[in-house]
Amino acid sequence: MKKILIVTVILMTLFVTVIYADDINEEAPASSIFEDLTVETYKIEDLNINARSAIVMDFESGRVLFEKNAYQKRPMASTTKVMTAIVAIENGNLDDMVTVSKNAASIHGSLMHLKAGETLTLRELLYGLLLCSGNDAAIAIAEHVGGSMENFIKMMNEKAKEIGAFDTNFTTPHGLDEVGHYSTAYDLALITRYALRIPLFNEIVKTTSIQIGGRYLQNTNEMLTSYPGADGVKTGYTGKAGRCLITSATRDGRRFISVVLYCDSRAQRALSSKKILDYAFSLYYPRTVIKSEYLGTLPVIKGFEKTVPVYVEKTVTIPLSDAEMENLYTKISLPEQIYAPVTEKAVVGTLSVYLDDQILCESPIRAGKSVKQKTILQYFIDVVISWLKLIK
Structure with a gap:
């Protein structure tokens, strides 16, 4: 009987992990992954990466420098929050006091650990959204800026079309797995390129840690401390989306955006990002x-x-x-x-x-x-x- 109970507990734990997974392991500090920080030179035929979909886009021109299944629609997990931030910054008052609802406080996955009834500024919630990937922050922001989750999601989809992300559809502001919630590596690069032109967004995503009231928020993006020149952007993970990562890196006036979707592990998404960014930095110069x-x-x-x-x-x-x-x-x-x-x-x-x-x-x-x-x-x-x- 005792063995049956132990097995049951293990199976229930695995079930809950799969069903409720979203950035569960993203809350760990963004530690260094690469021992050697030098840039390696790759040829395109050598770019055997773990990511199922990937892209590198030049920030200034929008030119695509590398792509792998970049136009294939996929779940994109918490990389969704790049659009959440765009809509919030463009339509909200950053100094507004936002009251956290029970709906926001009860969401699962990666959290800012908000409590129902507490108040924070919209600006503070944006840090929680983008640094520790708070699903609770995403809902609090959506309800405040949009008036309702439904209206905010409508605003997200309208903005996607305005930017040119025509193969993207949002059904949530946080990115937890849901039918009809998808994007492509190309669309996410377009959305990120737009977002990085917003000064506040640009500032938040390169922040490694910050104190917000009594909370110490640390960025989940491992590339910030692992890759030379990395200055953003956003991590993501769910059971259906796999490990996802959008990275921005700048060197000698060159800024590239990489997106990798559905990697098997946190280390593999970082390695996939490093390889394709190294490829771009070693070969492409402004002419x-x-x-x-x-x-x-x-x-x-x-x-x-x-x-x-x-x-x-x-x-x-x-x-x-x-x-x-x-x-x-x-x-x-x-x-x-x-x-x-x-x-x-x-x-x-x-x-x-x-x-x-x-x-x-x-x-x-x-x-x-x-x-x-x-x-x-x-x-x-x-x-x-x-x-x-x-x-x-």
Whole structure:
């Protein structure tokens, strides 16, 4: 009978762990995982990573530098909270006092350990949301900013579409496993790129620890203390999502965002992140492939002036490897002539940069000034002037 009781307790423990798992082990301090902090050089064929889906995106340009199943929809666990933070910061008052509901205080998984009835500022709750991955903080924030969980989730989904994350759907503000709650590595990189442009978000996710009232909050992101240049962003874990991690790392003015989804362990998600970030840092450097400059002039037909100056509108700098630089070429699409009237800054052509046979980036070519169209009277005057010159 005693053996049956022991076995029953073990099985119940395993059941509860699987059902209620969300960042259960994420609350451990973010300790160093890598013995050697030097950056390794990888070739893309060497990137055998544990993550089922992964991506590296350049922060400045949004260019994808590496991807593995990056457009496959998956549960994303607490990486959800990046969007929760965006909606809260953009729609809430950071100094508002938020009263914690029974609903928020009773949620399971990773917690800030809030108590029903206590009050904190929205700013303080954001630290609990992003550092210790508090599911209770997520609900308290959603109920306060959205007025209800349902309305806040609607706001999250609307924001996702605005950002361009079209393969993402939120059903919770915390990321616990639920039918219809999913994203992709690509979409999460897009969402994170947007979030990192928000100063408060950028500041919170690189914070390793902070004292909030009587609580000492420590960041669950192991990369902050393990990877040179790491400055964010968010961990995640549920039974269906596996170990997930979004990382931002900055070195020498280069900032890359990595996302790894469904890794088998905390160590494997960190190693997967390290490998793909090392790959990006070792190969990709910012290169100016388009310069904003005047190209010359275009003939103008039926205009008061015979030509109009034209210029490339924007300078484009993107990360490229040495091998890619060797395969770049440029095409300029311009008509042989244009007809008056011409409006200043009107688009008259396009400059395209190709990598192999694919367009890498483009810039409009615009008119440098306005040119009015000649009237019939002006043509008559021109004819008379020409005739007078001939008879002199």
